[in-house]
Amino acid sequence: MQTLSADIYTKLVSAKLFIDRHFDEAVDLETVASNAHLSSFHFHRLFTKVYHITPHQYLTKKRLQKAKELLKTNELSIAGICTDIGFESHGSFSSLFKKHHGLAPRSYRNKVQEQKEKAAYQPACVIPHCFIAPHSPEEK
């Protein structure tokens, strides 16, 4: 298996962690590459080789993961979440969210809300019974 130098790994990991910390801002991937002391071309090529996803796809994935978390735990409007995670267009956010997670943002929020209410008021509905009741020997 071809390995990269330790220096390249350090640069790529610090670039990935930069995206992890700043994905909700207007991240300029050319600046990320230049901070990692790599040309845009090499940054794109090496990042994709290591993470099996392009830097832009990774940025989008991080934003959509955060959107999921906010939809689950927050009362913010969908438009507010869209802005908070760094998307400029509500339309492209909604269609990308649906493509990645199978449901439109509002439908996802409604589904999660229903599950949370069930878990809070009737926890036995979400926990397999065998984990909460002593096992009895199987009848012969």
Add this chain to the structure above:
Amino acid sequence: MITKISHASLFVNDQEKAHDFYVTKLGFTVNTDATMPNGLRWLTVSPPDQPDIEISLLNPFSSGMSYDDESKAAFKVLLDKGAMGAGVLYTPDCRATYEELKSKGVVFKSEPKEQFYGVEAVITDGCGNWFSMTQTKEH
């Protein structure tokens, strides 16, 4: 016909510490977090690209669990030793993930090494378990 695994259990000696490891450090997402009136906390997490598998982080010492004292004592010995080999975690690049997780304070039992099947490091969750963290060989 069984077609897939929907839930798998992982025993941990501290659920809060486990939450920090799997969610904050590894980036898993919380799927369900529900507490029974008897005190049993059902906390499940999912890896980022496998939202449909729920890994239940179970504390065998929790008041709601039905283990007898002998079983709890056995769990205590194994979890305190960090002796539970819990599975294999896939990573597209073992060395990069090793660097990243080390920087987040994760403890490894071994550094990335070339094996017949790919590159592998052994990672610990700090709650009783270790995993092979493997980048499988590309064919």
